[in-house]
Amino acid sequence: MRATQLYAPTLREYPAEAELVSHKLMLKAGLIRKAAGGVYSYLPLGWRTIRKIEQIIREEMDAKGGQEIMMPIIQPAEYWKESGRWAVYGDEMMRMKDRHGREFCLGPTHEEMITTLIRSEVRSYKQLPLMLYQIQNKYRDEIRPRFGLMRSREFIMKDLYSFDADIDGMNISYQKMYDAYDRIFTRCGLKFRPVEADNGAIGGGHSHEFTVLAPSGESSIAYCESCDYAASDEKAELKVIHSQEEELKSLEKVLTPNCHTIEMVKDYLNVPIEKTIKAVAFQDDDGRLILAFVRGDHEVNEIKILNAVEGALHLHMAEESAITEAGGCAGFMSPIGLKDGTIVVVDSTVMEMYNAVAGANEVDKHYINVTPKRDFNSEKIIITDIRMVKEGDPCPHCGQPLKMTRGIEVGQVFTLGNKYSKSLNATFLDENGKEKFFEMGCYGIGVGRTMAAAIEQHNDEFGIIWPRAIAPFEVVVVPVNAKNEDQLEYSEKIYEELKAAGVDTLLDDRRDRAGVKFNDCDLIGYPIRITVSPKGIAEDTVEVKIRKNGEVHIFNRNEYKDKVIELLKNL
RNA sequence: CGGGGCAUAGCGCAGUUUGGUAGCGCACUUCGCUUGGGACGAAGGGGUCGAGUGUUCGAAUCACUCUGCUCCGACCA
Numbered sequence: 196m197r198a199t200q201l202y203a204p205t206l207r208e209y210p211a212e213a214e215l216v217s218h219k220l221m222l223k224a225g226l227i228r229k230a231a232g233g234v235y236s237y238l239p240l241g242w243r244t245i246r247k248i249e250q251i252i253r254e255e256m257d258a259k260g261g262q263e264i265m266m267p268i269i270q271p272a273e274y275w276k277e278s279g280r281w282a283v284y285g286d287e288m289m290r291m292k293d294r295h296g297r298e299f300c301l302g303p304t305h306e307e308m309i310t311t312l313i314r315s316e317v318r319s320y321k322q323l324p325l326m327l328y329q330i331q332n333k334y335r336d337e338i339r340p341r342f343g344l345m346r347s348r349e350f351i352m353k354d355l356y357s358f359d360a361d362i363d364g365m366n367i368s369y370q371k372m373y374d375a376y377d378r379i380f381t382r383c384g385l386k387f388r389p390v391e392a393d394n395g396a397i398g399g400g401h402s403h404e405f406t407v408l409a410p411s412g413e414s415s416i417a418y419c420e421s422c423d424y425a426a427s428d429e430k431a432e433l434k435v436i437h438s439q440e441e442e443l444k445s446l447e448k449v450l451t452p453n454c455h456t457i458e459m460v461k462d463y464l465n466v467p468i469e470k471t472i473k474a475v476a477f478q479d480d481d482g483r484l485i486l487a488f489v490r491g492d493h494e495v496n497e498i499k500i501l502n503a504v505e506g507a508l509h510l511h512m513a514e515e516s517a518i519t520e521a522g523g524c525a526g527f528m529s530p531i532g533l534k535d536g537t538i539v540v541v542d543s544t545v546m547e548m549y550n551a552v553a554g555a556n557e558v559d560k561h562y563i564n565v566t567p568k569r570d571f572n573s574e575k576i577i578i579t580d581i582r583m584v585k586e587g588d589p590c591p592h593c594g595q596p597l598k599m600t601r602g603i604e605v606g607q608v609f610t611l612g613n614k615y616s617k618s619l620n621a622t623f624l625d626e627n628g629k630e631k632f633f634e635m636g637c638y639g640i641g642v643g644r645t646m647a648a649a650i651e652q653h654n655d656e657f658g659i660i661w662p663r664a665i666a667p668f669e670v671v672v673v674p675v676n677a678k679n680e681d682q683l684e685y686s687e688k689i690y691e692e693l694k695a696a697g698v699d700t701l702l703d704d705r706r707d708r709a710g711v712k713f714n715d716c717d718l719i720g721y722p723i724r725i726t727v728s729p730k731g732i733a734e735d736t737v738e739v740k741i742r743k744n745g746e747v748h749i750f751n752r753n754e755y756k757d758k759v760i761e762l763l764k765n766l
Numbered sequence: 767c768g769g770g771g772c773a774u775a776g777c778g779c780a781g782u783u784u785g786g787u788a789g790c791g792c793a794c795u796u797c798g799c800u801u802g803g804g805a806c807g808a809a810g811g812g813g814u815c816g817a818g819u820g821u822u823c824g825a826a827u828c829a830c831u832c833u834g835c836u837c838c839g840a841c842c843a
Contacts, residue, residue, distance in 0.1 A: 207792055207804075208778045212836060223777095232835070287841075304843095338767080338841065345843095352843055404843095413842085511840085604843065641843030676801050710803035717803090728802065 196668070198703040198712075203240050205715050215411055217650035218343030220659050224719045226646075233340025233348035235643075240719060243667035244646050245351065249330050251382050251664065252353050252640060255375040261326040261355055266308045268332060272298035274307040278618045289334045289348075301334035306615045306637060309356045313633065314621030320360045323623065323633075324368055328355030330642065344643035345603065346413070351642040358633045360625060365610055365634035369401055372608045372638040376405050379640070380605065384662020385649060390416045391426040392607065393498050400610030405640075406602035407648040414604045417597045419590040428599070429498040431584035432591040433544075436490075438469075441549040444564040451561045455526035457491045460561060464552055468492045472545055472553040472565065474528035476513035484517045485510065487581055488530055488553075489542040494583040503540050503579050527554040529562060530571050539576040541567065546578055603648040606640040659720030660743050663766040668701040670759060671721040675709045675728045686727040689737065689755075696756055698763070717742065722766040723759060741766070 204225040212229070213219040221227045226241030237245060253263065272290075275281035281300075289301040302308065309327060317325065333352045340348050357368035373389065380387045385407050392404040404427055406416055418425035426432070454460040457473040471491030477500065478484055485504055487495045497510050515525050522534040530539050533556065545551075546567045553565045562570075586599045613632035616622070622630045646665070653660040663669055672690045674682035683704060690702040701721065703712050716724050726738045737755035739748045743766060750758045 204776085206777055210777065211772085211779095214837075229835095333843075335842075339837095339839095341836085346841090350843065354843090509840095606843070639843050644843055673802095678801080706801095708801050708803085708805065710801090710805085713803045715804085726802075730802095 196701050198671075198701060198705045201239060201701070203238070203715075203719065205718055213343065215342045215345065215647075215651070216654055217411075217647040218345070220650055220654060220718075221343055221647070224659060227344065229343075233337060233346070235344060235347060235349075240667040241646070244661070244665050245642055247665045247667075248383060248642050248645050249351075249353070251379055252330065252642070255379045255382075256326075256328050256353070256355060259326065259371040259375045260324075261328045263329065264327050265329050265331065266302075266305050266312070268302050268334070269299050270302045270305075270308055272300060274311050274619070275300065278307050278310075278615060280307070287335050287337065289336050302331075303333055303335045304637075304639075305329070305354055306356070306611070306635075307619065310615045310619045310621050310633075310635070313358055314616075314619060317358065317623055317633075320623055320625045323358055323360045324364050325358040326355055326368060326371075328353060328638075342411075342647070344647045347643065350644070353640040353642060355638045357636040357638070359636075360623070360631070360634070362612075362634055365612070365636055366401075369608060369610050369636050372636065373403060376606050376608060376638070376640070380405055380407070380645075382664050383645060383649060384653070384664055385605075385645075386652060387605070388416065388418060388425045388602070390418070390602075391424075391430050393427065393430045393502075400612055400636075402607065402609045404604045405606040405608075406604050407645075407652060408600055408602050409648065409651045410601050411651055412601040412603040414602050415599060416602050417584045417586075417588070417599055419593060419595055419597055421595040422590060422593040424590050424592045424597075426584075428584050429496060431588075431597070433580050433582055433584060434589055434591055434594075435543040435547055435580075437547045438549055443566050443569060444550050446565060446570055447563050448555050448557075448560055449563055450559060451527075452559045454559070454561070460552060461491065464561070464563065466552055470548070470551050472548065472551050472567075474530075474554060476518050476523070476525070476528065477510040478513045478517055479504070479507040480509050481506075482517070483507070483538060484513055484521050484523075485538045485540065486521075486523065486528060486530070486533070487540045487542075488545055489582050490544055490548065491552075493542065493544070494585070495542075496581055496583040499579070499581045500540055503577050503581060504538055522556060524554070524556045524558055527557060527560060529554040529556045530567075530576060531562065531565075532556045535575065540581055541571065541576050541578050542581045543578055544582065546571070546573075603644065603651065604641075605645045605648050606638075608638045609636060611635040611637055654720075657714075658718035661720045661722055663722045663763050666699075666720065666722050668721050669699040669763055670723045670725060671701045671703055671716050672725045672727065673703045673709070673712050673716065675726060677704050677706050679729075681732060682727050682729065685732050689725060689727065692756055693759065696760065698760065723762060725755075725759070 206223045209219045210222045225238055227235045291299050330353045332349055337348050340346055359365040387407045389403045390406050392402040415428040417431040451463055454463050457471050461468050461471050468491040472488055473491050475487045475495045489495050501507050518525050521537040549566050550564045553562050555562045587596045590597050616632040621633050625631050650659050672686050674686040677683050690700055693700040722742050724740045735752045737750050
């Protein structure tokens with residue numbers, strides 16, 4: 196490819212709309228352009244990178260026995276109504292009607308499509324296991340699209356679905372995909388961690404998120420440096436923290452005027468925050484009040500509460516009237532003295548406290564010397580781990596302090612079990628002739644997000660620094676002055692030689708000044724730049740500059756090709 | 767949906783307070799000159815000032831409405 200024929204409109208300045216460095220660079224380097232909020236066009240350079248990422252994904256999916264297919268973007272509502280998700284999915288689903296009034300949606304995901312496809316085709320266990328995937332646009336009408344390709348409404352996703360005859364088979368498929376994802380993101384040159392994730396409403400299975408480590412990421416993860424443990428902040432399991440045992444004092448109600456917050460209570464009563472119990476009141480979709488109690492210095496984890504309370508799907512902050520109705524008092528809430536039937540979830544660590552401070556369900560009053568083991572009616576409350584992890588919490592595997600970091604979720608692997616095969620009635624006959632539901636898994640990768648994450652992780656003040664495997668071109672050949680016949684001719688030869696050797700090369704034959712071209716090269720981030728100058732031609736040497744570290748090598752003409760290929764292996 | 771900010775040429779911005787000729791830098795076109803880190807000179811092209819309604823002799827500027835973008839909170843690849 197020649198730069199004079201390449202549509203790569205680089206900008207002098209950053210567009211004002213971009214905030215995140217990857218978003219700014221993608222616009223400035225001419226990789227993408229915005230069409231509408233969360234909707235983008237990919238320009239040639241951006242698309243080349245997308246296609247390289249897709250190719251890596253294809254190779255690794257195929258290596259594990261995946262087969263590529265293509266399903267429709269436009270999906271009939273009937274399948275979604277059958278699985279029950281037409282009603283559940285909400286505003287995030289882009290819906291439409293055809294001229295006859297039939298309802299459709301633009302696919303946000305494809306469990307319904309693949310399951311209904313398979314149920315009418317696959318009849319026997321002999322046809323299993325089966326792994327099918329596609330790389331295609333997905334549509335989710337995000338509440339707030341932002342950060343360019345990081346959170347868009349139309350985005351490219353690889354989604355693979357596995358079908359197995361039993362749970363063991365499903366787990367083998369899961370492990371295959373886990374391994375494939377590890378290879379994919381490694382090949383893309385990313386620093387990432389697979390983290391244990393919550394699999395929400397589906398339950399019972401495994402889920403890992405593949406998270407690229409980046410301070411700008413939207414996900415928060417906890418990880419251990421001593422062992423391999425890593426989990427999303429919502430998922431991280433926490434051990435009970437045992438308090439120092441104390442002689443029990445008798446429960447006492449004290450006046451705490453205007454102390455609505457735990458901070459005010461601890462200051463007013465002059466007790467350490469670790470000796471306080473705080474309450475958070477939620478209501479679920481059915482309006483049921485759910486009261487959660489954690490130690491004063493801890494935060495409640497809503498996901499864990501949802502998992503702990505049967506039938507709860509979403510939580511929102513409780514109305515004050517609901518609290519009053521249950522016998523509680525906002526700001527002074529306590530598990531002691533609530534009406535029977537109120538759902539109370541208490542963090543395990545709270546149950547280990549002695550002589551603590553908690554609300555008294557009366558305005559301006561708190562209890563002191565609360566010892567939950569003695570004072571809470573443990574038969575009527577749910578006791579489990581409901582707190583949010585924080586830096587320094589002990590690792591659930593090895594006990595060492597956990598660290599927290601931020602990351603970008605680029606992929607997720609998920610076991611589904613028979614959730615969809617059951618709701619969509621997809622069955623096969625096993626070796627005993629018995630009808631069984633498929634055991635499924637689904638595995639997604641955000642392709643555009645992977646590109647954005649790579650930039651987020653590999654850039655400097657001059658621009659992008661592409662990992663070789665996903666660079667739009669591996670090498671750029673730049674004649675210092677392309678109007679000079681000798682330089683252009685010499686550059687062409689180098690370009691042809693590298694191309695013949697299988698190196699993905701761009702010839703920057705633009706008749707611009709050297710500085711302009713160098714700046715564009717740095718901005719776009721080709722891993723290697725070869726500069727052709729009169730001096731090099733006279734000496735018959737080739738100047739090779741590494742984008743990543745700025746190193747310059749001068750090679751003899753007869754050896755440069757092998758050297759460049761060697762250098763590329765480490766970029 | 768709630769709360770803040772913004773909308774003027776492809777990009778970045780001034781002009782709006784105090785109503786009166788549409789501006790600057792970069793980019794673009796042509797010519798000249800220049801070529802190892804975003805040169806220089808000359809001459810040009812490009813705008814229904816986000817949309818609509820109103821006030822006014824006169825609106826980019828004032829008022830109202832709408833739309834879009836963007837940032838902060840609940841979602842997810």
